[in-house]
Structure formats: structure tokens, C-alpha cells
Amino acid sequence: MSILADIAIIAWPWRTILLTATVIVGAFLVLHAVWVACTPRHLTVRERHGAISRVAYVLFVLVTVVLAATAFGNLWRGVSMKGYALLAHVAASGAFLFLLLCLSLFFLPRGTDRTGQPHELEHRWWLARWSAWMLVGSSIVAAATMLVSMLPLADTNGLLLLAQVHRVGGLAVLVSLILHVYAMSVTRAGWR
């Protein structure tokens, strides 16, 4: 628990954390996009997912954007979440749990031994695979911290720690989602 506390209790203000994350992710994406654009592979891509999966993915992205905007918007301003932002965050969290289940069911890589098939080419690229793992993994952490805090398990310090881990987990979800959307876009373009 104390190790978790050391990781979660960050002395930096959240504005700095968000700014740092934005700069790192932005720089990575720009540089990587330039590199990918310079070295395209022109692969053939076939649609693997059905309409339901695609709708679930789009909804998941939207819900995550709502969650991130309501949470990090307030953290950026240095205030706690309140009013309709909080209501939207809580309401969206239910949808997030459902869509997370759908996403893990439809999109988690099912093994690396089936990559010979041309319509699963996107799973060959490391960024698409690992960002998907990261996305589901961090989402589980973000969801677990809030679900656990609803149960009579943690004491006050534990609850405060869970809230911190929830924020860090939420940031990881956002970063993973950005990377995953980027990776999906690149693979759908057939460049990787």
C-alpha cells in the first residue's frame, strides 16, 4: 500500500502533469507520424470488426472524451469537479463500464499466432497491440479504484489514495486511447 502511495501521491501540480503529458504524447505523435508518412508500407486492409464493434468503439471514444474533459478540465483549472461536470462524469462512468466490457470483448488481441491472415494485419503492429492492452489495462485500474471506494473496504487514507490512483489511471486511459486511435488510423490507412 505504501509503495502505491509513493507512486500515486505526486508532488507536482496537476496542471504541470497534464502539460507534460500533452507535450510528450504530442511530440511522439508528430515525430512518429512524420516517420510513418515517410516510410509507408501500403498494406491491404480488410475490415475485421462488424458494425456493432465499430459503434461500440466510437461510443467508447466519446465517453472517454467526456470523462477526460470533465475531470482534467477541472484539474487543469485547479478546482475540484462539481456541478453538471461532475454529474456528466458520474453518468458517463456507467456507460464507460459497459463499453469497456464490449471493447475488451471485441478488440483485445486474441493471440499472435493468427497474424498470417491479411485482415488482421493491424494486430501485427506493436503500437496497435500494446496501446489496446494499455487502454483496457488502465481502464480497469481507473474503474476499479472508484468501484472499490464505493465498498466499505478502504479507510480515509485508502480512499484518498484510491482517488489519486483513479486520476493517474484516468490519465493513462486518455494517453492509451490517443495512441490507440492513432495506431488504428495508421493501420486502416494501410501504412503499417
Added chain:
Amino acid sequence: MIRIFPRLLKVSLWCCLAWQPVEQVTAQNRFATSDNQSGYVHWIDLYDANNTRIDPNQENPPPYDPGKTCGRCHDVEQIAHGWHFNALDSKVPAGRPGFPWVWRDPRTGTFLPLSYRDWAKSWNPDRLGMTRWEVAAHFGGYLPGAGVGSGPSLATSSMASTEQREVADDADQETEEQQFATDRTAITGPLPLDCMICHHRPGSGYSPFAWTEQIESQNFAYAPTAAAGIGTVTGNTSRLRDDFDPAADGAADRLPKVAYDLNRFRTDGKVFFDLVRKPSNDACYYCHTNMPAAAVGGQRWLHDEDVHLRAGMQCADCHRNGLDHHTVRGFAGERHAHGFSMAAFSCQGCHLGEVDGRRLEASNVGRLGAPRPLHRGLPPLHFEKLSCTACHSGPVTEQELDRQVNSMIHRLGEHVKRDGDELPGIVGGALLPLTSSSDSPLYPHRLLWPSYWAVMEKGTIQPLHPERAYELVRRALRVRRDFSEELAEVRLPLSQRREILGDSRAGVREEDWTDEERQQIRAAEAQLRKSQISERMVAALSAIEEAYPGQQAVYISGGQGFVRDGDTGLKKLDREQLGDAADPYKWPLAHNVRPARQALGADGCTDCHRADAPLFNMEVRPIAVLPDQQPAAVPIHRLQGIDRQLAERWNRLFGGRELFKVVGWGMFLATCGIFFAAVVWNLGSYWNRRAS
């Protein structure tokens, strides 16, 4: 190497910050101390204000002066700048609003919250033209002395008044306020600091109420002697005329007299002072008693004390101080005048060992055995939205706010009959933000609606000096003692009773009236009362307007403002004209702390998140002073700055919370199952490929 720099910086900063306190601590050490935890037995000589040892057998002995008596071994000068004395010191951080000094004048229905500290919605006595002496005489009975009544404070006030008078004389005019401001410093002398009011041992015979009585009699210098019970004081300085000269021939005979109890003196002339280093709870309670109005009149046994006190703690365990007497107030973010950290003495600091995400030093955590709170199952967001006291302190949150009485405001300590409806009305337990910032957590507050006479000039309402108001309105109001009671007092003339009841029944005693007759009489009395109040109030407001030409007279009460409507009627000022002049003075409360099982939320989320939960649905009804006034109730969510519709949406959301928990956990566990199955599947595939 790089890691050393932040530490060096921290150490340097600490040294800079610590330098001042260390210097002051050194300054405190110029007096010898016993330093034994068993304390020091105080067999001491008494000294008068001239620093002369008192001989109790001498003819007409002077009263003892605690400043000179205690000051021989204690740094009284340093002590006299502590929290209870430094309201006038603008350099001392005001901190969050605290208990105001409420100027009471029941004759005119004036209950005005005052403070020299910069607390919102309180008035600074200096700006109302009150002299420091007036303030000391009015409030000194529930203060430990010195402070506003100290020599330097009174001298400053006198000098300011003299200068103002000279300026006014030069301009061939004297402001109306100055005529009524009183300064009898030359007769009473300064208000002495009485160490014993806090440091007496309960049961030692010291009587704080004797102190109060002496201050009310303006026997400032005699109050410590009378309160300590070492002598009896006869005489009343308040009966001396304003032009009385204490230095004149024969004047001494008219001043109060002290007769010391010789049995209290040892053969060597020393007196035993039964005192304690750490003030007892009872000493604090004398000025800081706040209790439900329902607890007066023999109902106190139904109410509990603060859990900390029941657990054996003392007020001074948390509200502690050094020799500088900067008593810890104990709220989050408090700044000590000398820079000491007080984080450990707030609720969070003591119970959690963590303030604003920073862990306190191990030596500051869990002091006095403070248990760590559990809050199991409480979403942590609540720690940002609510202060600790919101759920744990004050009266249990109900639809009606709890009416309260306070020692300083309602003169608890005096032996009189009370019914709990004494004015000014104070209500407690309203959960409100501390500041107007929408990010402020909710704190339980006490509220007091001011009532006073004022004039409005250019849209600004300025209260009148209460004595000035009394002089102007007393003839019109025809009130001797109690504005609310006497203004409402009506007696139907016999002719009117005859008209209502008929000649044969008009002389019948009240007990023999029929219900219908009683109802008719009550209706006629109500009508008469209404016209009496209106008539006298209009006359009073007219009297003020005569004295202040070109300005509109206003009476503020119960959150409303009243002005003259022509020559016969009263009308209410609209909100725009009234501004914030009638807004309640509100200040957060921290006690009594209730047991955890009585905390708000102990019975689950629906304590607050349900359609009729008091937290967002209670109505705050101002308490009015003007008889027959019906102040409009204000929904609490408006004072909280909370959107009512939003609160209702939350309540609806919480209707399905239990189901959400079950379904949410179900989906979450299914997701975890798929995730770990996928992990195992992929790892299996990986090992299979490696093996092949």
C-alpha cells in the same frame, strides 16, 4: 549532487522562517520559570496599579492589579498580544470569521455584529464612531481584559476623538455621532487584564460573573479583586457623572471601596492563588458556551457534550498556545502570527496526519490518541466538497435550523429566567460555503441577522451609533426596556371591548370569555398592534430623518429593511435598495462534535441524496426583531449557490445507486475475466511459438 540542492534550499528557507519565532521564544525566556509539570504553588504578594505592595489592613486599600501582580514573574506584555487581546492589531491575520461582538440594545431593537477584525458582514466599531471605551465597557464583561480596553487602545481612541473634535470645532460644527460617543477613561481607567478569568482552578471561588458585573458597573480596576473573591467591592462607577474628576478633593470617597477578606492573607501578607496553567473547560465555557435554545430551562440533560470532552480531553488540548497566547483556532489553513505550523491541530491534521496531500511529521500524527477515521464506502470526492465539521459538528441537520444561545450574546451566567427565544436569534447548522467561491467546501455555519437603525444616503445604508439612535427614537417608540415586547404590547380600551363583546360581557374576566369572544378580542388586538407598530416606527424614522436632513431613515431587522411610506405607513425596501445591509453575519462552527454514528451520512448516501434531504432542502428563516414581522424563508440551496435542478438530478441518480453498484461490479468483473483470459491466451500462444 543534484538531489542535495532542493534539500539545501528547503533547509535555508526553513532557517529563514524559523528565525523570527526563535527570536521571540528567546524573548519569552527573560522571566524565570519553574518548568515542573506539577506546577507552581502561587503564594504571592498583591500589587496595585502603582506597583505598590498591598497591605489589606490599611485604610481604604486599592484593588489588586493582575498586570502588576502576575507581571512580576510573567511576561504580561507578551501575553497581552495574544488572540484574545489583539483584535485591534491589523497585522494579525483575521482568519476565518469567528464569533462577533454583538452590540445589544434591547430598548431600540439593536443587535449589531461588530468586529475590529476584517470579517465580512461585521461592522468595525471605529467606523461607527464608537469609542474604544464604549466597546470595552459593553463587551469587557465577557473578555479577559486589556485588548480594546487597554491603556494604549483607549489613549489612541481618545486622541482620535480629540483630533476629530478639534477639526469639527475648527469647522464650527460637531458631528452628531461625536455628541453621543462616550469616553469615561479618565474615570474608570483602562480595563485590566485578568489572568485568572482563564487560569483559575474550577471550584477555587473565582467568579467570572462577578467580573462581568463589575465591568457593567464600570468598576474596571476593581473587577479582578471582586472576581477572585479575595475582597468585596462596594460602589458603582457608572453612577458617577461624565464630568467626575477622580483627582479632585473628596473624589476618592465616591469611588468604589475594597474590603479584603483578611482570612485569605497569610501572616506574611501573601495570598494563595489557586490557578492552573492550562485553562479548564469551564473557564472557556464562560464566554464560549453555545447551546441549543431547547437546552435552556432544565432541558440540558437531553443534550450531549462534544465527544472530545466526553473522552476526557480539554478545550486547551487542541486550542493551545505558547506564552505569546496566540491560541490555536484549529481550522484548516490557519496561520500562526509567529509562523508556527498549526496543521497538526486541525481535524485533518490530528486525525488523518495529512493536510492537503502532505503528510505531517510522525510526531504530529494522531496526537492525544486521535483515532484514524474510516469513512468506509464514502466516495473520496466528499472530502473536497465537505469540511470535516459539515458531517460531524453542530446540531444534527434537520429541516429546521436549530436555534442557539450564546454566553456572550445572551448573557449566560446571569441568573434569570430564559425561554430560549431571547434576541438576537442565532441559528446553527446551516451547511454553507466558507467563501463566495463556488469551489469552497460546505461548512456548518451559525447565522445572525442584524437589526439596527440606519440612514441611507446615495444608496448606501450606514448604521447609526446605537446610543445616537436611542436618543433619536426613544420618545417616538415609547419603549423602556424591550423593543420587541413593548412595541407589541396592546390593551384594548374598554370602549372597544364593549363594542366587540357588548356591554354585559365587556367587564367579564379573560378566563371567562368564550372561544368566539377570545378570537374576536385577539383579532382586534392584532389590528391595534399593527397600527401601533406602524405608528411608532414611522414616528421613530421621522425623528431620525429630522436629525439627518436629506437622508432616508431605515430600520433593519430579520433580513429586511423598513422605511417610512408617507406619514402613516411602513414599507419594505426592495432587494436592490437594501443591498447586503440586512444580510446575516455567518460564521463557521466546529463544536459540538458528534459521535461518528451521529454523523451526516452515517445511515448511507440518502442522508443527503434524497428528494427531501435537509442538506439541500431546508429553509432558512431569518429571525426578526420587529414585532409581527414575517421574514421570508430562504431556501438553503440558494445560500449554498447550488442549482436546485442539479441537486434533484443527483437525487434521482442515487435512486439506482445500489443497482449501479451490482451491475457495475458485474460488468467490471466480466471485463477483468476477459482481460486476464486474453492475457493467458496470448502468453500461451507466445510460449507455444517459442517452443515450436
